[in-house]
Amino acid sequence: MPYEAYKVLHILGILLLFVALGGIALHAWNGGTKQDNQGRRAAAAMHGLGLFLILLAGFGMLARLGIIQGGLPGWVWAKLALWLVIGGLFLMPYRRPGIAKPVFLLVPLLGALAAVLAIYKPF
Ligand code: HEM
Numbered sequence: 001m002p003y004e005a006y007k008v009l010h011i012l013g014i015l016l017l018f019v020a021l022g023g024i025a026l027h028a029w030n031g032g033t034k035q036d037n038q039g040r041r042a043a044a045a046m047h048g049l050g051l052f053l054i055l056l057a058g059f060g061m062l063a064r065l066g067i068i069q070g071g072l073p074g075w076v077w078a079k080l081a082l083w084l085v086i087g088g089l090f091l092m093p094y095r096r097p098g099i100a101k102p103v104f105l106l107v108p109l110l111g112a113l114a115a116v117l118a119i120y121k122p123f
Pocket of ligand 1: 062114
């Protein structure tokens with residue numbers, strides 16, 4: 001698959017992940033629970049598919065760019081860490097409703113940080 005196609009899939013994965021996370025966080029911010037979320041199965045599916053596509057297409061792009069040979073650079077490790085953190089936030093707004101608001105407001109900044117790492121490759 002060409003680099004450009006991987007990039008489109010990477011972006012599709014990001015959109016799926018952030019729509020799912022935003023929906024969950026706003027629902028929990030409004031006092032909602034996992035059980036009374038009518039769209040919980042769709043959100044869970046979008047979250048899982050999004051994470052999968054981000055990782056698959058991320059490594060696809062690395063292969064096309066010839067970056068994988070000789071070990072991963074620091075910015076890729078940092079993106080993998082952000083992927084874990086953002087992915088792990090999925091059920092947190094329900095488990096700790098107090099963080100629903102910060103998740104909703106601050107997660108876009110974590111996404112922007114992941115973008116900065118890929119675009120500027122600072123290390
Ligand atoms: C939630 C986590 C992530 C977000 C929000 C994210 C976001 C982005 C964005 C916005 C871009 C720029 C697309 C463009 O140039 O138009 C990008 C590129 C890229 N990302 Fe990610 N990414 C994430 C995770 C990852 C992971 C885990 C990997 C590695 C496995 C990865 C590897 C890459 C690569 C290789 C590029 C292309 C860099 C280039 O073209 O020079 N990303 N990412």
